[in-house]
Amino acid sequence: MRPFAYVKPADVEAAVHAATTEPGAKFLGGGTNLVDLMREGIERPDTVVDVTGLPFDTVDELPDGGLRIGALVRNSALAADRRVRTRYPMLSQALLSGASGQLRNMATVGGNLLQRTRCPYFYDAASACNKREPGSGCDALDGFNRSCAVLGVSESCIAAHPSDMAVALAALDAAIEVRGVSGTRRVPLAAFHRLPGDTPHIETTLNAGDLVTAVELPPAPVAATSRYRKVRDRASYAFALVSVAAALEVRDGTVTAVRLALGGVAPKPWRAAEAERLLLGGPADEAAFRRAAEAELASAAVREGNAFKTRLAVATIVATLRELSTEGAL
Numbered sequence: 001m002r003p004f005a006y007v008k009p010a011d012v013e014a015a016v017h018a019a020t021t022e023p024g025a026k027f028l029g030g031g032t033n034l035v036d037l038m039r040e041g042i043e044r045p046d047t048v049v050d051v052t053g054l055p056f057d058t059v060d061e062l063p064d065g066g067l068r069i070g071a072l073v074r075n076s077a078l079a080a081d082r083r084v085r086t087r088y089p090m091l092s093q094a095l096l097s098g099a100s101g102q103l104r105n106m107a108t109v110g111g112n113l114l115q116r117t118r119c120p121y122f123y124d125a126a127s128a129c130n131k132r133e134p135g136s137g138c139d140a141l142d143g144f145n146r147s148c149a150v151l152g153v154s155e156s157c158i159a160a161h162p163s164d165m166a167v168a169l170a171a172l173d174a175a176i177e178v179r180g181v182s183g184t185r186r187v188p189l190a191a192f193h194r195l196p197g198d199t200p201h202i203e204t205t206l207n208a209g210d211l212v213t214a215v216e217l218p219p220a221p222v223a224a225t226s227r228y229r230k231v232r233d234r235a236s237y238a239f240a241l242v243s244v245a246a247a248l249e250v251r252d253g254t255v256t257a258v259r260l261a262l263g264g265v266a267p268k269p270w271r272a273a274e275a276e277r278l279l280l281g282g283p284a285d286e287a288a289f290r291r292a293a294e295a296e297l298a299s300a301a302v303r304e305g306n307a308f309k310t311r312l313a314v315a316t317i318v319a320t321l322r323e324l325s326t327e328g329a330l
Ligand code: SF4
Pocket: 117, 119, 120, 121, 122, 128, 129, 130, 131, 132, 137, 138, 139, 140, 141, 148, 156, 157, 158, 159, 200
């Protein structure tokens, strides 16, 4: 690993200042992704700004009935939080489906949001990868692309976003609290991650020195009947081929509230807005679930290795909604 400077700021102002003024600075939270990338020489910060001493490690009630989750809350602690388990079960399930117990004990909410893709070419310095080295090409386009995305992709990059947690947050309309040089602002999760376009190395809308300080969850009664279903190559410690975060309320056979987001199929957590539009107010039956799922996947751009994801995503959406339609019926 190449040498780097290490600073541990005492407060958030000092953290943002260090990240803005120190050359090539990176924030360090749990380190479960950054340290791996530094070992591989993919991330090469000149300065590591350790933010683990900052007071962002609690989950607090918001006046409107939502939750404010500090960016340094560990993934395992958030998954076990009783309020999350009862009010937003899809979020608890998504967290528990990710990584291993040891990694969840270290990984933070802020780091989970910002983790980099697991596209194998991104980690292989001998391969062409526009995300690692802008303008170098993309070996995944005609290479091993089984894990790659099918929605929102470009000719520059087809990497999938790896987070499970962020898929649930997308379905829950979460907002990201960011502290930057001009103060604190809130960014809707939908506007936090970028699609690759022709600049896949720019993955979020954060500015230099911006620090994620919290995630806010608005109240969502429908989320009490929700599920995160993840399909992967191994039963544990594997990234999603396809995942579905869904919440459903059914009254007298009609869908009266629905939330749907997809993982493993797009470069960012994918809110299935078209499927939600088709489902809301319609019958809660298998045919309607399938029509909505197929409409959401209609714009899929597949490659030889990942063409199976379209059918798998449709089947996973239908199965998840079918399950919820019996639990969420009033
Ligand atoms: Fe790199 Fe993206 Fe291509 Fe993977 S899909 S090799 S991350 S540019």
